[in-house]
Structure formats: structure tokens, C-alpha cells
Amino acid sequence: MELKLNIYKDRFCRVVDRTVTANTFDLSVGICEDVLDMVNIDMFDGGMDALSNESASELVIGIVKNAFPFFVELVKELFDLTSDEVRHTKVEEIAKIVIEIVKYSFTQLASSLGGTKAKN
16 A cells, blocks of 8 residues: 655645655554544444545544544654654645555454455
8 A cells, every 4th residue: 555645845735845655564453453443433424435435534534633643643653754744744635644544454454353355
């Protein structure tokens, strides 16, 4: 799985300074469990399928807001960013990454329990 995040020149996020990519990473079972503990997938109408809808970004903003420190640290780790660099990103873009991390966590745990195979 490949994740991309724009880092902007300032906190107003008008001009992209650079784009960072995380394309080879693994999340530990502990991180996947932490993600799933913070996310009640049943709150999404349509369950897991709702995460692929455009409205998912709006829904996930609540998750980011409630678990913001956790996801900031996770994004910093995945992309090897400083706190200042994270401050120069858009919440919407972080929300999209959170959606992908939630999906990844579900598929990783399902595959580790003998479910479908996850693709990275």
C-alpha cells in the first residue's frame, strides 16, 4: 500500500512544498488494535463499505479529532516527519490517510486470524 501526504510551505496550506510517500511499512498488531479500539466501524452507515465513499472524509474527521494525538504520532512515524512538518499538512489529507490505515488494520488483523490475504 502506498500513502502520500503533501507538506505545505506554511500553515495556510496554499503552496505544496513537497510530497512524502510511505509505501513500505508494516503496522504491529498493537497499532492495529489501537486503531480499531478508537474506531467504531459500526458508526459508519454501510460499515466498511462506507470508508470508500467520498463522505468518509467527513466522517473520519471526528475520529481524527478524538484520537488526534495518536494519529499525529502515527503519521510522523510512517512518513518520518517532524511535528512542524505535520503542522503544515491539511486535515483532509490526514483524514484520507486515517481511512487507509483503518482499512489496512482491518485487513491485517483479518489475515492474521486466517481471513482474506492482505495486500501491502
